[in-house]
Structures are given as structure tokens and as C-alpha cells.
Amino acid sequence: xxxxxxxxxxxxxxxxxxxxxxxxRREFLQFCTALTALLALPPTMTVAMAEAISxxxxxxxxxxxxxxxxxxxxxxxxxxxxxLENLIFDLISLDYHHTLQAASGEAAEHxxxxxxxxxxxxxxxxxxxAIPMGNPGFSTIAGISxxxxxxxxxxxxxxxxxxxxxxxxxxxxxxxxxxxxxxxVSDIIKDKPIIxxxxxxxxxxxxxxxxxxxxxxxSIPELDSLGRPKSFYGETIHDHCYRRPFYDQGKFAQTxxxxxxxxxxxxxxxxxxxxxxxxxxxxxxxxxxxxxxxxSGHGCIGCSEPNFWDAGPLYEALSMxxxxxxxxxxxxAAVGTAAGAAITWHNRSTxxxxxxxxxxxxxxxxxxxxx
Amino acid sequence: xxxxxxxxxxxxxALNWALMLCVAGIVLRLFEIFGxxxxxxLAKPRINSPxxxxxxxxxxxxxxxxxxxxxPVTYIGGYVFHLGLLTAILFFAxxxxxxxxxxxxxxxxxxxxxxxxxxxxxxxxxxxxxxHRLNNPVKRLLSGLCDYLAWTATLxxxxxxxxAYHHLFIEYTLMLALHIFSVDLLLVLLPFxxxxxxxxxxxxxxxxxxxxxxxGVAS
Ligand code: SF4
Numbered sequence: 116x117x118x119x120x121x122x123x124x125x126x127x128x129x130x131x132x133x134x135x136x137x138x139x140r141r142e143f144l145q146f147c148t149a150l151t152a153l154l155a156l157p158p159t160m161t162v163a164m165a166e167a168i169s170x171x172x173x174x175x176x177x178x179x180x181x182x183x184x185x186x187x188x189x190x191x192x193x194x195x196x197x198x199l200e201n202l203i204f205d206l207i208s209l210d211y212h213h214t215l216q217a218a219s220g221e222a223a224e225h226x227x228x229x230x231x232x233x234x235x236x237x238x239x240x241x242x243x244x245a246i247p248m249g250n251p252g253f254s255t256i257a258g259i260s261x262x263x264x265x266x267x268x269x270x271x272x273x274x275x276x277x278x279x280x281x282x283x284x285x286x287x288x289x290x291x292x293x294x295x296x297x298x299x300v301s302d303i304i305k306d307k308p309i310i311x312x313x314x315x316x317x318x319x320x321x322x323x324x325x326x327x328x329x330x331x332x333x334s335i336p337e338l339d340s341l342g343r344p345k346s347f348y349g350e351t352i353h354d355h356c357y358r359r360p361f362y363d364q365g366k367f368a369q370t371x372x373x374x375x376x377x378x379x380x381x382x383x384x385x386x387x388x389x390x391x392x393x394x395x396x397x398x399x400x401x402x403x404x405x406x407x408x409x410x411s412g413h414g415c416i417g418c419s420e421p422n423f424w425d426a427g428p429l430y431e432a433l434s435m436x437x438x439x440x441x442x443x444x445x446x447x448a449a450v451g452t453a454a455g456a457a458i459t460w461h462n463r464s465t466x467x468x469x470x471x472x473x474x475x476x477x478x479x480x481x482x483x484x485x486x
Numbered sequence: 487x488x489x490x491x492x493x494x495x496x497x498x499x500a501l502n503w504a505l506m507l508c509v510a511g512i513v514l515r516l517f518e519i520f521g522x523x524x525x526x527x528l529a530k531p532r533i534n535s536p537x538x539x540x541x542x543x544x545x546x547x548x549x550x551x552x553x554x555x556x557x558p559v560t561y562i563g564g565y566v567f568h569l570g571l572l573t574a575i576l577f578f579a580x581x582x583x584x585x586x587x588x589x590x591x592x593x594x595x596x597x598x599x600x601x602x603x604x605x606x607x608x609x610x611x612x613x614x615x616x617x618h619r620l621n622n623p624v625k626r627l628l629s630g631l632c633d634y635l636a637w638t639a640t641l642x643x644x645x646x647x648x649x650a651y652h653h654l655f656i657e658y659t660l661m662l663a664l665h666i667f668s669v670d671l672l673l674v675l676l677p678f679x680x681x682x683x684x685x686x687x688x689x690x691x692x693x694x695x696x697x698x699x700x701x702g703v704a705s
Pocket of ligand 1: 352353358380382388389414
């Protein structure tokens with residue numbers, strides 16, 4: 116039965132949107148099943164989730180992009196075939212997104228202001244990109260600095276979703292030497308619930324999963340200490356990597372094109388950061404579940420972790436020193452030699468002084484004087 | 487500071503400083519030892535004893551007659567611990583990689599399960615040796631804070647390395663950071679504590695062997 120034929124479809128809800136698009140209930144339930152699995156909810160939640168989503172009002176979403184590369188938007192919107200993830204994405208009311216919206220200039224900003232006023236306290240604020248604190252002029256939209264726009268939009272937000280590593284942890288803009296003084300959303304907003312969805316870019320279905328959770332329960336999912344949804348960021352890539360048996364057996368590729376690499380051995384020695392990276396790439400994969408970097412022969416670069424860009428060379432094993440060099444050891448040896456020479460000189464002069472001060476005992480002195 | 491920051495610090499600046507202090511400390515101590523010098527022995531050697539220094543370097547690695555029976559824990563525990571530790575440090579593939587990356591010197595590694603077994607043996611031996619040290623009145627009397635510090639500083643890298651390799655108890659990022667920190671600590675302590683015997687043991691054995699040889703005493 117098509118959703119459109121159901122009598123209990125409420126106007127203005129996601130259900131109505133689905134009905135208008137001719138999405139059948141079976142398809143929608145399949146999507147919800149996938150989402151419940153992804154969110155690590157019990158399968159019995161599927162129907163409840165479907166009901167909740169279809170009855171929910173279209174969630175007003177304002178998307179702000181600051182110091183970023185638009186990769187997050189690319190990731191979330193790009194889909195080769197129209198998937199249900201995209202449809203859900205359509206079914207929220209995306210009231211402002213300066214890359215995707217048709218309006219521009221004054222009209223675009225007006226749309227943002229209107230959405231903020233009409234849905235005050237209820238809209239979901241999505242932010243991608245870091246915020247430059249060095250100088251307000253480093254990044255502006257319609258003449259408004261990123262910081263001012265974020266502070267203003269955050270006031271009326273029900274919750275904030277920081278999308279991508281730049282918004283969640285500062286990402287590449289914050290990488291050493293951080294020329295713009297970039298900070299993450301959570302560095303400056305302290306009074307709103309913030310969901311961090313890191314990744315450079317994040318996996319599309321993780322994004323839709325977080326939105327679905329918000330639509331279904333009206334609350335934010337359970338988060339870890341870095342503000343990331345535990346259901347997506349609870350385990351490392353390494354925990355679920357299909358090359359893991361090779362790691363456990365100590366079988367490592369030495370170069371990207373040796374026999375071991377061709378046989379799919381572990382990429383740890385080639386710099387894989389899978390063991391320290393919390394994300395679902397290994398299970399959800401990318402491009403409709405086609406593959407993920409490790410499956411394509413390249414180690415994980417740890418893009419969803421804080422400061423990943425400054426966390427050591429991308430192609431050095433995690434156990435390798437980051438910046439120690441042989442010349443550093445040479446310098447240390449030279450310092451040791453100089454200090455050793457100084458101590459030796461000191462010791463020898465002490466010895467010489469002792470020798471010089473040594474008074475010889477004469478036979479006379481040894482003769483006992485008679486009383 | 488999250489776990490990845492800690493790991494980056496442990497294998498970055500902390501390791502750099504630890505390595506530099508270690509190398510500078512070793513060179514300094516060796517200079518100090520050799521620089522002090524000894525007075526020339528003008529006396530005629532009691533017996534003709536060429537090579538007694540070199541001989542002692544090896545002979546003292548073996549228990550004197552009857553001692554193995556009297557002190558089995560000390561000898562067997564000592565061997566197991568030292569061989570296990572050397573195997574882990576010198577023949578574990580990631581450690582060889584580390585040495586290669588800094589000095590361009592490299593050699594073949596042993597299979598990980600073998601290294602793993604030697605680490606377990608080494609940890610057990612350390613435990614047994616500590617218990618023995620605490621229970622044996624003479625050893626206890628001879629032990630000071632520095633000995634227990636050296637024991638702890640040696641155990642930590644073995645334990646954390648084993649736990650990191652097997653992904654035990656705490657998450658890998660933190661465990662690997664702790665492992666590298668424990669190595670940093672060991673490197674810093676090495677030149678300035680009894681752990682310096684790593685470098686001085688053969689020097690002092692040679693000296694003792696030589697001087698005793700000249701005096702006509704077996705060593
Ligand atoms: S390729 Fe990376 S994530 Fe996969 S097992 Fe090896 S180290 Fe772990």
C-alpha cells in the first residue's frame with residue numbers, strides 16, 4: 116500500500132512528503148530497518164521509528180558553511196542513484212544552505228533570518244567548517260563574520276550538528292600553524308547540545324542517521340566524550356577491518372605494490388591509522404557500500420580524529436617516531452661529549468688538587484715523643 | 487587533551503627529548519668513567535694473565551660451580567628476563583623499523599608470536615625476581631629505592647607493549663601512548679640509574695677481570 120493511500124497522513128509531515136513522492140511503505144520500512152541497525156537500536160524499533168518519522172513535522176534545518184572545502188556537502192548530497200537517504204534529506208526543510216539553495220544574495224540571507232524567526236528554539240543548526248578567530252574578516256558571508264553568524268544562529272537552535280572534522284575539531288584550517296586562529300564549534304558554543312559528526316568528509320549515511328535519530332526521538336543520540344554519536348563512532352576502523360586477521364598474524368605490506376599488498380595484507384606499516392580512528396568506514400563503506408580507503412589499498416589517514424593533520428606523518432607506522440632524526444642524536448652525543456669533558460676536567464682537577472694538598476708524613480713525625 | 491594528542495606527544499616531542507637525554511647521558515657517563523682513569527699499576531703482575539679481562543666478561547655470564555643449585559631463581563630468572571627483554575627490543579618488527587628509520591640499520595625480525603612468548607616469559611621472570619628480592623633477607627637488605635624504580639621502569643614498557651599489541655583492557659590509542667611514554671621514561675632513567683649497567687656491565691667486568699688477574703686472584 117502506498118503511504119498516500121493511508122488515511123492518517125497529516126498535512127505538513129514527513130509522511131505527507133513521502134506520500135507525495137510515491138514512496139511505498141515497504142521501501143520506507145526497509146530504510147528504517149537499515150537506520151535502526153546503523154543506530155544500534157533493537158530491530159523492534161523499526162516500526163516505531165517509521166511511525167515517528169512519518170508523523171514528524173518537516174524539521175527546519177539551517178546549514179552554515181564556514182572555513183571548509185564543501186567536501187562535506189559533496190559527500191552528503193552526492194549519490195549516484197536516488198537513494199532513500201537522499202529522500203529523507205529532501206524531507207527535512209533545508210531553509211538555508213548557501214551552496215545548495217537557489218536563492219542568492221539578499222534573498223538567501225532573508226530566508227535564513229525568516230527560518231530563524233519562524234522556528235526559533237526548534238530548528239536544527241548544521242555547521243560545516245571551522246570558525247576563524249584571528250580576524251573576523253578572514254571568512255565572511257554577506258559581510259557577516261563566521262563567528263557572528265554562528266552566535267546569532269545558535270541562539271534559536273534546538274541543537275547543533277557540527278559536520279566534518281573542521282567544524283567538530285578544527286580540521287585542516289586549525290592545522291599547525293593555524294594561520295586564521297581556527298576553532299571548532301564546540302570551542303565557542305557552550306550552552307547548546309552539539310552533536311559532532313567528524314570525518315573529512317563524514318559518511319553520508321552517518322549524517323542521515325543522526326538526522327533520523329533527531330526526527331524520531333526529538334533528542335540527540337548518545338554521545339562519547341568527544342561529542343560523537345556512539346553508534347557510529349563507538350569502535351575503531353581497525354576493530355572491523357577485513358585486513359585485521361593479517362594484522363593479528365603480523366603480516367604487513369611493506370610497500371604499496373609488493374606481493375603482500377596485492378594479497379591484501381595489513382597496511383599498518385604503510386601508515387594506516389585505523390587502530391586509532393573511530394568511525395564506521397569499514398562496515399558502512401562509501402559510495403553505496405562499494406568500498407572504503409583500506410579496501411582500495413590505501414591506509415586510513417584518521418580523518419575523523421581531532422588534529423589528524425598534525426598527528427604524525429600519514430605514511431609512517433603509528434609506532435614510529437614523528438620527528439626524531441639521526442642528526443638529533445648526533446647533537447645529543449656532542450652535548451654529552453662536551454658535558455663529559457667538562458666533568459672529566461673537574462674530576463681530574465679535584466684529583467690533582469688532592470694530590471697537591473697531600474702532605475707526606477716524615478719519619479720524624481712518626482717517632483713517639485717521650486712524655 | 488585526547489588520546490590521539492597524547493600519542494602524538496609521546497612519539498613526538500616527548501620521544502625526541504627522551505632520546506636526546508638518553509644519548510647525551512650515555513656519552514656523558516662513559517666519558518666520566520673513562521675520563522677518571524686509574525693509576526698505573528707499577529707492581530709486577532703476580533701471574534702472567536693476559537686476556538683475563540676478556541675472559542671474565544664471558545665467565546661471569548655463567549654461574550660459578552654450585553651456584554645454580556644454590557640460587558636457581560636468581561640465575562634462571564635473570565637469564566629468562568634478560569633474553570626475553572633483548573628479544574622484544576631487538577627482534578620485534580616495529581622496533582627494528584624504528585631503529586631503521588633513525589639509523590638506517592636494520593636486520594630480520596622474529597615472528598610476532600615468538601616475540602610475544604618471550605615478553606610473557608620476561609614479565610613472569612620480573613615478577614618472580616621481585617618476589618625473590620622481597621623474600622630473600624640479603625637481597626632485601628641490599629635493595630634500595632633505585633632498584634625498585636629500575637624494576638618498575640623496566641616492567642612498564644613490557645607490560646604496556648604486550649597490552650597494546652593485544653588490544654587489552656584500555657583502548658589502543660591510549661595504550662600505545664602509554665607504551666611509548668613508558669619507553670620515554672626508561673630512556674631518560676637509563677643513563678642515570680643502575681639501568682646504566684646495560685652499557686657499563688662489560689666495562690666493569692673487563693676491569694675487574696684484568697685487575698684481579700694481575701693480583702693473581704681468580705675472578
Ligand atoms: S589495514 Fe589498518 S585498520 Fe586494517 S587491520 Fe591493518 S592497521 Fe588495522
